[in-house]
Amino acid sequence: MFDLTGRVALVTGGNGGIGLGMARGLAAAGARIAVVGRNADKNAAAVAELGGDSFSVVADLTAIEAPARALGAVLERTDGKLDILVNNAGTNIRRLPQEVTDEDWATVLDTNLTSVMRLTRAAYPQLKASGHGRVICIGSMMSIFGLPLSPAYGASKGAIVQYVRSLAVAWGQDGITVNALLPGWIETELTAGAKRDIPTLNDSVLARTPQRRWGQPGDFAGIAAFLASDASAFVTGTAIPVDGGLSVHG
Template sequence: MGRLWRSHGRVRAGADLAEQPIKKPGNESMTSSRFDLRGKVAIVTGGNGGIGLGMARGLADAGADIAVVGRNEAKSAAAVADLKQRGVKAIAVATDVTDKAAVAAMIDRVVKEFGRIDVLVNNAGMSIRKPPHELELDEWNKVIDTNLTSAFVCSKLAYPALKASGNGKVINIGSMMSIFGASFATAYAASKGGIVQYTRACANAWAPDNIQVNAILPGWIDTDLTRGARQQVSGLHERVLARTPAGRWGDIDDFAGIAVFLASPASNFVTGTAIPVDGGFSVMA
């Protein structure tokens, strides 16, 4: 084909391909630097298990120091031990993310401990599996407060530190229920739909501060939360496998790569997106 060059996404005749930079074997400096999180500090709410732990492991493997935020202190201690084995600093901060004062104290603790915050992962979540006509107001509020309002509070209070970092990253965890409805996940679906719109609003508001805000939409992942759903919803396991092109349930470590991408300079021109990580579940007709 000879000489090609690319303009506005189209390939045209022009510059010789030989003139383009050639990546030589062993020359990984450019690629690795784009995903390098050494010197960065990440907060992961709900980082002591499930998808949160999978993301925390990925961030730690890329060099980030981690603050694990959760209410279960024993699980958080185990997560911190796991992360420290990866050669990074890690602390556990016992926090009720639905309590604004507790979140403020957590942010202060992280800044005092590490001196900065570069990445915030709003992952804390829960579900109460009831159809809408059976759900009580206090149950609705509990799910909304944990899944949606906590993301607002954590992001709002972390914003000054994220801005000061010069290249802050916020990763909000939505769900396939951000796209689909489910009769047994009324409040959960509402909260996760809200996460996507909140992500878009923050992406617009904070772009001038060089803060990128994105959402991850997990599919059916093998966690404690979904094991409960499988026990309650007859035939769910088989239906998920039948609809998922990948032919399996997801694993928490499937979220390591996407977390590193969205936390790193590699995603500096990506903001306001909601990225499914679902083995193709959401694109199956």
């Protein structure tokens, strides 16, 4: 029931961090991976690691037509087949709420939310045609609670959870499941900047996380394979924390 052989998965931001961690899990379960990312060199390295018949598409998904174009490029390589969509690409700009500019807000929301909507909307016909479509969106611990330096990021990730719920209700009759993962503090390029900017962050994360460690991209391999497989056929509209217990720590 966990076998993904013959299925095609499109993973945005699949060339590093959490996205690559999920892509590894999907590939290990047998899926063919299409990595969509802005950096051609990182894309190529990810494809070389994933092996098999995986491939990549270079795209910046924030432009209005970019998600549909990227999807079209993937479908050209897969004879129109898409079974799994992983919306992982994201960004953050750390500022206090009173310092956030219109440009900051637009950059974060366009990347983390609007591009997700555009790509998922465009992929609907293929996901429905597959008969077992799977959508996995990446929220955040900030879908649950707030941090002072991430108002735009928190707004985008809170909205992702509500978007997932709407899709799950709308597309359930089409055999498509839609779920969100809510990462805690994971060691990636995105959080490396936060570590540099906030000297107390590492000790705070370790103290607040019951498992007393930072998460790793590999911690997302299994949950991605589960949500993409037939094992999760009756699981939809959920937001699952992958945070070492951070979100339940009183």
